[in-house]
Amino acid sequence: MTITTDELAAQPSAASSGTGPARLATGRRSVLRRLLFSQLSGIILAFVVWEVVPRIGLVPQRYIPPFTEVLPQFVTELGRAEFWVAAGNTLWAWAIGLGIGAVVGVLIGVVIGSSAAAYRATRFVLEFLRPIPSVALIPLAVLLFGINGQMKVSLVIFATVWPILIQTVYGVRELDPVARDTARSFGYSGWDVFWHVTLPTAAPSIATGIRIASALAVVIAVTAELITGVSGLGAEVLFAQSAGSSVRLYALILAIGIVSYALSQVIEAVERRLLRWHVSFRKEHA
Structure with missing residues (x-):
């Protein structure tokens, strides 16, 4: 053959x-x-x-203490109702603070990024306020709100606004003027240009800012609880430290790390889902 x-x-x-x-x-x-x-x-x-x-x-x-001593205590903590109440309080501050911070950061960032004059006028103020640590504002927050959940949420909002705002400004400023002018030449209104051109261009940068702010929100919420004793996982760490229980202390630290990692994975999954159309995500999954 x-x-x-x-x-x-x-x-x-x-x-x-x-x-x-x-x-x-x-x-x-x-x-x-x-x-x-x-x-x-x-x-x-x-x-x-x-x-x-x-x-x-x-x-x-x-x-x-060794990990084999911390792990049983971690399992014990998972079976305590007080642990879940504390975790819920921390997650509540994380969600509310991050949500408000995202809305405020995106809105202000779009306004500043869309105007060269506004960007020049606010650049010094942004660079001046951004490095201020939220922890340094705890005494002021306590005076304004008292030692309660509002104080904690206000600190989370202040911490999360800046990375989202800055990333939004940079994302909007990366908009190609030709794309904007082309959309306008086809009769798009200002809102249509923003919704169909500006926002998709800035979306990956905004998502990066939210991802950074998410981890920061957990840190600030736990730190505020640890310093002030307001209910949450940070307060549980404070109580374990005061009682001299290093095993429980590290079990709670392990729990905080797992919670932060889980939240990060959720944020990334949502980001991949919402931005699967973007070229960077298409290349990643190609």
Whole structure:
């Protein structure tokens, strides 16, 4: 049986076209497995180091107890109603503060970024206020609101506004004038230009600002609770420290880290879902 040159040339093409989707799916599964393995390896390594360092005496166990002592206490905390009440209070401050901070930051950022004159006029004020740590404003917040949830939320709002505002300003200023002028030449109103041109251009930058602000909101909420004793996970850490219970202290710190990581993953998942149309996300999943 004779096989011609054309038939030989067609065989690889047919094989590749027939198995292309399968190969692509297999490749994606392989990448996911490697990614999951690398993440699990890093987590296991961190826990092993945590266990070994105090066991061999590099750090006294009364300061950093081994992981195998902290883990049972962490499980115990998960079964306590007080823990979930404290976690709910922290998450409430995170959600309200981040939500208000996002709305305020995006609105002001769009206004400033859309006008060169407004950008020049406010640049000094933004650069002056942005580095001020929210923790430094705790005494003022206590005087204004008292030691309560409003005080905590106000600090979270102040902390989260700046990264969102700055990212929004930069995102709006990256708008191509040609795209804006083209939209206007087709009869788009100012609102249409903003909704269909300006906002999609700035959306990735806004999403980055929200992702940064999300982690910052957890830090500020827990810090405010830790310093003032207002109800939340930070207050639970303060009580454990006051009682001299280092095991419970680190169990709560572990819980705070897990909560922060979970919130970060939720924010990233929402970002990928909402911005799957953007070129950066298409390249990432190509």
